[in-house]
Amino acid sequence: MTTYIVRRLIQTAGLLVLLSILLFALVNLAPGGPLSGQGQSRHVDPTKVELLKRQFGLDKPLPTQYLIWLIGNDWMRVDKNGDGILDSYGTRQGILRGDFGFSFRSRQPVLTEIGQRLPNTIYLTVITMLVAVLIAIPIGIISAIRQYSTFDITVTTFSFAGQAIPEFWLGLILILIFYAWLKNPFTGEPLLPPGGMTSVNSIGFDLGDRIIHLILPVLTGALGWVAWYSRFLRSSMLDVIHQDYIRTARAKGLPNWKVLYKHALRNALVPLVTLLALDLPYIFGGAIFVEILFSWPGMGRLYYQAALDRDYPILLAVLIIGASFIILSNLLADIVYAYLDPRIRFE
Numbered sequence: 001m002t003t004y005i006v007r008r009l010i011q012t013a014g015l016l017v018l019l020s021i022l023l024f025a026l027v028n029l030a031p032g033g034p035l036s037g038q039g040q041s042r043h044v045d046p047t048k049v050e051l052l053k054r055q056f057g058l059d060k061p062l063p064t065q066y067l068i069w070l071i072g073n074d075w076m077r078v079d080k081n082g083d084g085i086l087d088s089y090g091t092r093q094g095i096l097r098g099d100f101g102f103s104f105r106s107r108q109p110v111l112t113e114i115g116q117r118l119p120n121t122i123y124l125t126v127i128t129m130l131v132a133v134l135i136a137i138p139i140g141i142i143s144a145i146r147q148y149s150t151f152d153i154t155v156t157t158f159s160f161a162g163q164a165i166p167e168f169w170l171g172l173i174l175i176l177i178f179y180a181w182l183k184n185p186f187t188g189e190p191l192l193p194p195g196g197m198t199s200v201n202s203i204g205f206d207l208g209d210r211i212i213h214l215i216l217p218v219l220t221g222a223l224g225w226v227a228w229y230s231r232f233l234r235s236s237m238l239d240v241i242h243q244d245y246i247r248t249a250r251a252k253g254l255p256n257w258k259v260l261y262k263h264a265l266r267n268a269l270v271p272l273v274t275l276l277a278l279d280l281p282y283i284f285g286g287a288i289f290v291e292i293l294f295s296w297p298g299m300g301r302l303y304y305q306a307a308l309d310r311d312y313p314i315l316l317a318v319l320i321i322g323a324s325f326i327i328l329s330n331l332l333a334d335i336v337y338a339y340l341d342p343r344i345r346f347e
Helices: 002-028 036-040 046-056 062-071 110-145 150-164 167-181 207-240 244-251 256-293 299-309 312-340 342-346
Strands: 073-078 088-092
Touching (some): 002 062, 110 150, 110 207, 110 299, 110 312, 150 207, 167 207, 167 256, 207 256, 256 299, 256 312
Antiparallel strands (some): 073 088
């Protein structure tokens, strides 16, 4: 087991290095650059553009830029005041030591920018997953118990539709219905807010206000996962309820509800839990569309704004963190599989 874990860790480290090279090259080789807008303006002094290039290290060859980004540079100039003057020197530790540099736009440390928005994305992602699972489980159970019934056929139809509908289209439709069309009968105001995390005039923590602002983003993000998880649980339940031990439990005279919920459901949920662990990074990454559409102050919106501003340190940090999250989640799943099934260690 130890040999298998060490081998997988080495493979993961090599994959992360290759991925960092690929991401860095793709971002930096894209047309334009972080200073392309300033360089094209007639009102900007070319000497100041060159100064900014030296400040951010953009005047160095791309491989050198990558090494500085990866392992750091002991003599990197830092403009702490944001006035374009290299008035101090600092130490760039590199991403291997947790230093992602400074944002080109805000002049703030990248980790500070991410730290302000990461909790909001986790908050939205966790609630979206919980809602999706709580809705999908009863739907999957009923569909399996009443196989080929009207309910099962209807749910199957809506599941295919839910998986096919793009999130950005669904979100726009929900905003149109609950904000533009439906009004509060008592106040005449829109039934639900179109975006944001809290109301503009809210003071302190208001649970009701938070819930109202969560409804549309969570519905938009959860619909596709409800469709996927309900169909997966239906298939898993159908496989379990035809097993011999389920027939034995029924033959012993146990009530049907006890057979289904104590024996069948418990075993049918095992592959679903595994699937949830593997899907969590993708739910996290998919929040970018929901956050942009509903002006949610999270990682997705930060990435979108950084892409518009060509803020390379922010872009690279978000990409590498998201990719690492996916790779490490799969590594953890592989280790758990190897622990549960020793045959995997020798494949």
